[in-house]
Amino acid sequence: MEGPQAPAPGPMGSKEASARVSPVAFRPLESRPQNGVKRASRVRASVARRVANPIVAVATPSGKKSANEGEKNWSKVEYIKENSDFLRHPLIEQLATEDPFISEDAAQLYKFHGGYQQDDREKRAFGAGKFYQFMMRTKQPAGTVPNKLYLTMDDLADSHGNGTLRLTTRQTYQLHGILKTDLKSTFQAVIRNMGSTLGACGDINRNVMASPAPYAKNFKPEYAIAQELAKDIGDLLAPQSGAYYDVWLDGEQVLTVEKPEVVACRNDNRFGTNFEGSPEPIYGTQFLPRKFKIGVTVPGDNHIDFLTNDIGICVVMKNGEHVGYNVYAGGGMGRSHRNNDTFPRLASALGFVGKDDILYAVKAIACAQRDYGRRDDRKQSRLKYLIHAWGVEKFKAVTEQYMGKAFQPLADLPPFTMPTYHGWNEQGDGKLWYGVHVVNGRLRGDAKKALRAVIERYELPVRLTANQDLLLTDIDPAWKSDIVATLTAAGVKDASEIDALDQISIACPALPLCGLAITEAERGLPDINKRLRDVMNKVGLPADEQFLIRMTGCPNGCARPYQAELGFVGDGPGSYQIWMGGTSNLLKLAEPYADKVKEGDFETFFEPIFYAFKTGKNADERFGDWANRVGFKAIKDAQESYKGLPAAAKAAAAPAAVPAAAAAAAVPAGRLPRVMIEREAFEVLKAYAEANNTTLTEAATAAILKLKK
Incomplete structure (x- = not known):
């Protein structure tokens, strides 16, 4: 594949750029009354400042009427959005009631503001019904957390939450256990201390991920480029109506600083992307059909699983200079058990764009999904289903119309790996960063206190990783020994002391708070990893053998189990669907291997598989690569024919004698x-x-x- 072509001169939308638009077998934009500048005539002159719904929804199956055919075939959530005055009502009214909960309509709007209403199933009193509390999620583009915000979140966890902080698989915080009476003060503390939660959930662009390594700009500039782009995209696709401040700050505005090029891209309507005269120029009244995720990475580094996003972006460098980006679209993990119309999918390549065009490309993809994504069936509303229904070329052609420019061929990229960022590393500017492993992202107890101490003492900024870990950054080498001593005293282990399975395992929160959870994930995985390691030891695998293991309590896939070498997906109480065949570089989907494997049967289930891997793998071959090479049929045959370890294998795997006290x-x-x-x-x-x-x-x-x- 050829390298990137030089970016075309002139601004996006120039005559030269327009001449390169691929021909499209659709009505031109200016003839579609739902798009382009003609949208301005559809804006209602109402106190609520609403604009009419413009969606075409052409991906709705034939036989179902779409909004432009005279009858709205919408899901319930679409009506809630339409009647909310851009996410204000009835949330404002519900927050003022004395009930410990908010209504279902308000709860749907609360998602857009950054959280979920939850029920702690384990704290329900007999006959008292649900134990309501709230989760709040922040937006941290590229996982970047200023020192002031870290200390604020740590304080809020104790004063307004359940005493713990959770680091998510999308580089954000989740604060659990907030009572309704504390919601406004919690949000106000975050907003006034350099944070935001706007768009962390809901049918909107979520937190924009990026490779979080804090390398200096003059050392590895591609990382700073990716992280800066993540922030710019977050600004570009942030809601604009002011509802966020009306709800949480009673109308008080907070000064935000955006680059002029971000504002110019948002306001540019030369290619029919905007709702003119609307307080939400990109989103309109309906926002997006479902959640929308974006990830930005750098050549060779796939720490963030960038192809699992609705939009995946990779920085392209040429001879040490930044020239543009490779762009991919249509990734997503969510699915439903026993519904073959739902499935995980990796993003497909759209092509290369110059560095000055990337914001327009992102906006064009989001607008194409906004106008054509399904709104009748929320299980089919993600961008991946639109691209699956249309095919990549048709979606690419529509996106190019919205962008006003054609994609160029993809640039060549080096092979990808998945770095963990653990341990001590040099930033390239004379300072250090330290990657701290956090078990399934849950910060609590002495470890939480010790981290707070060193972060506060040295005024350290922090990065959150896609593997639910924490990076302490900008460390003067003279501080290293004190930081090590403080963390060690609190029981915080260095990565070298952590089992290889635990180092890269991740899990979703699941029970007891997630309303979708069927079984355990976060609380169950540490013990399950220990049990799997015991089986691996039993069959004679090396003590440092590493599998990429991920677990979720339901099929929605928040911990990306469909990319794992070994994925556990909850399919019943104490029961999991087993997925295998993902690869360590995160460039191939796993596949379902077995349904309803009981947690109590894991030893007997996995022993023959691990023994077959031990005896049949090539030198240095990973578990996922082996599973793909031999195939599931061969693995199942090995399970069925397994009669237990041969005597020689038992002797080889037997542990050395240990003192009686240690054994006890x-x-x-x-x-x-x-x-x-x-x-x-x-x-x-x-x-x-x-x-x-x-x-x-x-x-x-x-x-x-x-x-x-």
Whole structure:
């Protein structure tokens, strides 16, 4: 494939640019009354400042009427958006009531402002109904967190949340356990301390991810370019109506600084992208059909799973100079069990654009999805389904009309890997950064306190990673020994001390707060990883053998299990669908291998698979690559024919003799027995585990062995 072509001279939309637009087999934009400058005549002169719905929804299946055919075939959420005065009502009114919850309509709008109404299933009192609380999610483009905001979030976790901070798989914070009475003060604290939550959830552009490594601009400039673009895209696609400040700050405005080129792109309507006269020039009253995700990466670095996004972007460098971007569209993880019309998908290549055109390309893709994505069936509303229905070429042609310029051929890129960013690293400017592993992204107990101490003491900024970890940045080398001592004293382990499975595993929150969760994920994965390691040891795999493992409590795929070498997707209480065949560079989807595998049967299920891998893999071959090479049929045949370890294999895998005291203190290998305990005792155990940043199994084992002594 040829390298990138030189960007065309002149601004986007010039005669030269327009001449390069690919021919499209559709009515031209100016003849479609739902698009272009003719939208201005459709703006209602109402106090509510609403504009009429312009969507074409041509991806709606034949036989169903779309909005421009005289009858709206919308899902319920579309009506809520249309009647909300750009996300204001009835949320404002519901926040003022004395109820501990908000109405369903208000809860749908609350998502756009940055959170979900939740029910803690484990805190329900008998006969009292749901235990309502709220989750708030921030927007942190590229995972960048100023020092002031980190300290604010840490304080809020204790004063308004449940005492923990969660780092998400999209480089943001989630604060759980907020009561309705504390919602406004929580949002106000974030907004006034360099943060935002606007658009962190809802049918809108979500947090824009980017490779978070804090390399200096003169050392590895592509990282700074990606991170800056993430911020600019976040600004470009942020809601503009002011509803956010009306709801949370009672109309008080907060000064925001945007680049002139971002404002110019947002306001540019030469190719029929905007709602003229609307307070939401890009989104209109209906916003997008569903959530919309964007990720920006750099050549060779696929830490963020960039092809799982609605738009994936890769910086392109040529001879050390930044020349533009490769652009991909149509990725997404969500699916539903037993619904083959839903599926995970990786983004398809659209092409290369020059560095001055990337904002216009992003806007064009988002607008094409806005106008043509389905709004009748929310399970079919993501961009990936539009591209699947149309084909890449048709979608590309429509996007080029909105962009006013054709995509060029993709630029060549080097092979990708997935760095973890763990440990000590040089930034390239004389300072260091340190990657801290956070188990499934949950910061709590002594580890949370120690991190707060060093971040506050040295006024460190922070980066959040796509693997739910934390990067401490801008560290003077003279501070290193004190930081190491402080974290070590709190039990924070260096990456070199962490099991290879745990280093790159991620999981969604799942039970008890997520209303979609079917089974455990975050709370269950640490113990499951230990059990899998025991099985790996049993069959003789090396102690440092690493699988990319991801777990979710439902099929929505928030932890991207469909990209894992070994993915666990909740499909019932204590039951998981097993996916295999993703690759360590995150460029291939996994495939479903088995349904309804009970968590209690993992040892017997995986032992023959791991033994087949141990005896059949090539040198240095990863688990995902092996599964793809031999195929699922061969693996299932190996499972069915497995009669247990041969004697020689048992002897080779047998552990060396250990002192009796050490053996007594060790957690038994294999499947742990289940023990029922009273609720009060469980709560004490849970609190102890959270305070000491450990698992329930480890806490219970330590307590029992202490009693034995």
